[in-house]
Amino acid sequence: MEHFTLNNGIKIPKVGIGTNTFGKIDHNFSAPINMETKELLDAFSNGYRLIDTAIMYRNEMVIGKALKETNIPRELFMITSKISARVEYIRDDNTIEGWLNNSLMHIGSYIDLYLIHHPSEQNEENLRLWKVLESYYLKGHFKAIGVSNFNIQQLSYLIKHATIKPMVNQIESNPANWNHELIKFCLNNDILPEAWGPLDPVPNKEVLSKIGMKYQKSWAQVLLRYQIERGVVVIPKSHNKDRQLENISIFDFKLAPEDILLIEG
Numbered sequence: 721m722e723h724f725t726l727n728n729g730i731k732i733p734k735v736g737i738g739t740n741t742f743g744k745i746d747h748n749f750s751a752p753i754n755m756e757t758k759e760l761l762d763a764f765s766n767g768y769r770l771i772d773t774a775i776m777y778r779n780e781m782v783i784g785k786a787l788k789e790t791n792i793p794r795e796l797f798m799i800t801s802k803i804s805a806r807v808e809y810i811r812d813d814n815t816i817e818g819w820l821n822n823s824l825m826h827i828g829s830y831i832d833l834y835l836i837h838h839p840s841e842q843n844e845e846n847l848r849l850w851k852v853l854e855s856y857y858l859k860g861h862f863k864a865i866g867v868s869n870f871n872i873q874q875l876s877y878l879i880k881h882a883t884i885k886p887m888v889n890q891i892e893s894n895p896a897n898w899n900h901e902l903i904k905f906c907l908n909n910d911i912l913p914e915a916w917g918p919l920d921p922v923p924n925k926e927v928l929s930k931i932g933m934k935y936q937k938s939w940a941q942v943l944l945r946y947q948i949e950r951g952v953v954v955i956p957k958s959h960n961k962d963r964q965l966e967n968i969s970i971f972d973f974k975l976a977p978e979d980i981l982l983i984e985g
């Protein structure tokens with residue numbers, strides 16, 4: 721596994737695994753939790769150490785259970801969770817702390833990376849939530865903090881008013897919505913961009929498969945490789961052990977400049 725470095729010096733794997741339907745009946749996002757850890761244990765044995773969960777996925781306790789079931793030491797993992805800035809999560813500081821303490825209770829004594837999942841439309845509200853995340857960071861409960869789905873304006877406000885600069889912005893990035901401008905802004909400001917939905921939707925699979933033939937790689941591997949080559953962490957999700965392995969096997973080739981132009985369309 722290769723790593724990027726966050727602006728506080730912590731190393732983060734370039735490839736992680738999304739989990740938003742893990743530990744749920746029929747792998748349905750809205751279905752009840754069944755505490756199944758098979759996909760996670762498969763991912764661990766495939767070499768994944770960056771694991772992406774969130775309060776809204778309702779499966780933080782499934783991640784906590786898998787961490788207890790594996791014999792891989794906790795310190796080798798980088799667990800991400802997130803709190804949304806929607807009103808029910810941030811009514812007052814007690815409410816926020818209740819949710820954050822709940823995440824800690826499920827995942828363990830610390831969480832490696834904690835993000836604001838969705839911004840409020842009001843910058844002041846994002847800042848109010850951010851201040852609580854900062855205090856958990858300073859107390860050592862969170863090893864790194866960041867945001868998700870923040871646009872340039874929302875990020876700029878936070879950078880200007882925060883004591884601690886966000887370390888990550890997790891955003892959608894795939895061929896249907898590359899988010900080029902926002903990614904460039906993050907990179908220029910030393911905030912690591914992380915792509916959610918990196919494999920879905922993908923309207924140009926045929927072009928990508930054709931490029932992949934040159935490297936004996938799949939369309940998915942070409943896409944994921946493109947993102948890490950431009951400095952973006954990827955967190956593809958698969959319930960299938962073979963596809964999990966495929967998605968993490970992207971460190972043995974390099975895309976030629978003409979292929980990058982084709983990928984960017």
Ligand SMILES: NC(=O)c1ccc[n+]([C@@H]2O[C@H](COP(=O)([O-])OP(=O)(O)OC[C@H]3O[C@@H](n4cnc5c(N)ncnc54)[C@H](OP(=O)(O)O)[C@@H]3O)[C@@H](O)[C@H]2O)c1
Nearest residue numbers: 738739740772868916917918919920940956957958959963
């Ligand atoms: N911050 C946010 O607002 C936000 C929003 C959405 C998602 N996320 C996070 O990002 C993670 C990833 O996003 P996502 O789950 O929406 O989409 P994704 O990872 O881009 O795509 C997942 C889909 O692609 C399939 N797939 C995976 N590897 C494949 C491969 N090698 N070849 C063909 N198909 C493949 C999976 O099916 P199989 O399982 O059958 O392989 C699954 O249906 C989420 O799990 C979540 O943790 C964050």
